[in-house]
Amino acid sequence: MPTQTFFNLPEEKRRRIMEAAIKEFSEYPFEQANITRIIEEAKIPRGSFYQYFENLKDLYKYTMDVAVDLKIKYFGEKVLGFQGEGFDFFTTLRHLFLVSLDFAREYPELLALGNLLIKEKTELQAEVMKDQNLKTENVYGEMLQKGVALGQLNPQVDPTAALLFMQALNHAFTDYYIAMTKNGTVPLDEVHFMKFIDNILEILANGLGNSGGGVS
Amino acid sequence: MPTQTFFNLPEEKRRRIMEAAIKEFSEYPFEQANITRIIEEAKIPRGSFYQYFENLKDLYKYTMDVAVDLKIKYFGEKVLGFQGEGFDFFTTLRHLFLVSLDFAREYPELLALGNLLIKEKTELQAEVMKDQNLKTENVYGEMLQKGVALGQLNPQVDPTAALLFMQALNHAFTDYYIAMTKNGTVPLDEVHFMKFIDNILEILANGLGNSGGGVS
């Protein structure tokens, strides 16, 4: 956690620091992130950094917390209501993807941030991800349960496999989005992504098999 | 590319070096990999390293090449034949997963290596992955084409979405495997993984939807 000193700072300086942190952590995984770049970007003296944070890890964890909170708030507001009465699994999932798209457009660095976080491979990750992962798992897990309960999903389906599936899809979609937008080749083609989402959902709903053909 | 000097080395020394490299790169992502550990593990003098390789990146790229070739050879041998006459999409895919399992058991460091590589996020990755990804894409792409051509897959399915799906699945499965085996809790339970593969393939074939219900 940042020191009290950090929270006492004028808003403007705090903003500069957090922006520099988000920039850094969305460009480099933790182990390659670098205090010097951050303080230069934020235009604060080296010593100040250590009056605000214990070390880079401290800032990292805080940055992730902030990002996760923001994301949760964002999704909470936009997805809310879709989970109450008249819930439909695929509609909700489609909505989730669309909100993801909005979020990605509004906070592109945060998307990259979360993406790098997921790929961290150290114990650090475990430390930081605990909350976030639980929440995401829960969202998908609950959706699956509801879907089955409401007869919208095939009750034969293995829940673990289904969960893994959906998470993999989520990651793949995010990667795809980042790859597409990074080159700058495709200028955020709304229609293109919508179509793509529908294609994915179609597969998720009905599978690749021809008229429900099963595995041998 | 390594220097000619490297290729002139006695087999035994070359082997020691490559094993040390694989060990290093399967334990640490490139940016944290460390020449000192490699030369100590390989028991070669520091100066020699620079007579064999231009720098660490040189060794990294070469190591990846070797690993990818080995993997391709492995899969080529084991999967061959399943792609000829009597091809069945899901059977082949199931077979692919099983071979992946064998491969993971036989060369666990190579699995970790590939896994770290995928998570690299630098331009380096682009450089190295180019070939490998193309190859994997091709395998899945070809399979999809055949599957459709032979009427085993739903021709309505969007090829790009399907490809993404299969790659996501592949990653998810690998992660799952690594997570399961790393703790050492589950001692490579053959049956367990087989069942899991079948569950996943079931979803891939028939989707999550109940009795083929579509997206609203």
Next chain:
Amino acid sequence: MPTQTFFNLPEEKRRRIMEAAIKEFSEYPFEQANITRIIEEAKIPRGSFYQYFENLKDLYKYTMDVAVDLKIKYFGEKVLGFQGEGFDFFTTLRHLFLVSLDFAREYPELLALGNLLIKEKTELQAEVMKDQNLKTENVYGEMLQKGVALGQLNPQVDPTAALLFMQALNHAFTDYYIAMTKNGTVPLDEVHFMKFIDNILEILANGLGNSGGGVS
């Protein structure tokens, strides 16, 4: 010397500061002492420190002065009377050791403080110790003079050597005490220390030699 500002402070705050200083300097030698710890312990703002003291050395010297004064006052009160009529060298010395024991028990940090001071090896030490040493020298020196004058001590004895002897003894005894009590193994065994003091005094009085045998 502290600033006038310091002396104008409310008693309670001044006390907190001095206690923090004594704690710090009894745990760390000057060069490792740390302003941050002191101001945190004393709960005063960083800037205040520099309004009360010029720098850490200023506080250090003042703390030592206070401690020495306190010690002198303590000893003055308790030992007084033993130096007047009916003075006996060894009885007084024994009494001195006993008072030392009381002092150590009552102000253990001050004992540690003095002990660290003695071990300082900088010019700082010279600066600070001047007064204190002179005073101690004087106590022992006066005692020796009286002892000789009253025919209680061997007049042949070299005064410088005797002084050194007694100081060495003093240090040795203090070290012994600190070592014994630090581990916490021996719970301040009154009797044990009394016995030890008597043994030491016995040697000091009669020497190690057998039946007053001299040096060859």
Next chain:
Amino acid sequence: MPTQTFFNLPEEKRRRIMEAAIKEFSEYPFEQANITRIIEEAKIPRGSFYQYFENLKDLYKYTMDVAVDLKIKYFGEKVLGFQGEGFDFFTTLRHLFLVSLDFAREYPELLALGNLLIKEKTELQAEVMKDQNLKTENVYGEMLQKGVALGQLNPQVDPTAALLFMQALNHAFTDYYIAMTKNGTVPLDEVHFMKFIDNILEILANGLGNSGGGVS
């Protein structure tokens, strides 16, 4: 322990480094010692230091080892023979002091080194001193035993008290010597020290008391 690299160094460079280390550690206690000063004095690049030693502590311990070994060898050679047949406690002790004087004159930095070491107050000290202290204790302890056995010492004397006494004396004498010579006021007055030694031994043998006067 230094690395093999250090021991491979040309003698001249190794000597420069050890001299710089001895100089540093005889001027500053460990916690104030400073790598920068050492490498500047020894004229080696910063990086080299870390190829020779793990850190400053590594060098410190090694320096102490070297110094202690040298001292032991020195004393071993010079004191030998005095402990065999015809042993006389006070003669031997006198000889020990004289050898100390010689040693101090020949290796003044090593004397200062040992003196600082004794005053270290950290666990580091424990680590380093273990051997040295044991040996010194043993020397004095054995001497005391022999002295009693041969009827040269008063058997009533408490061994622990006597040991403490002699160690205190040793330290006091060393301090006295360093203080005397440092100012440069007294130019190593041979006669003066000899006389002082005799005075001390006289007290040690016969005590301060007048004609064996006891403690009350």
Next chain:
DNA sequence: AATGAATGAGATTTCATTCAT
């Protein structure tokens, strides 16, 4: 006078790469 943020010099440590033998 009180406060606490600002600052930067200086310390340790790491490590890829070069270079002399």
Next chain:
DNA sequence: GATGAATGAAATCTCATTCAT
């Protein structure tokens, strides 16, 4: 070609002291 010592740039972190409010 083999070897391993040399090198210094760069990174992290600490902390006494100053300064603006």
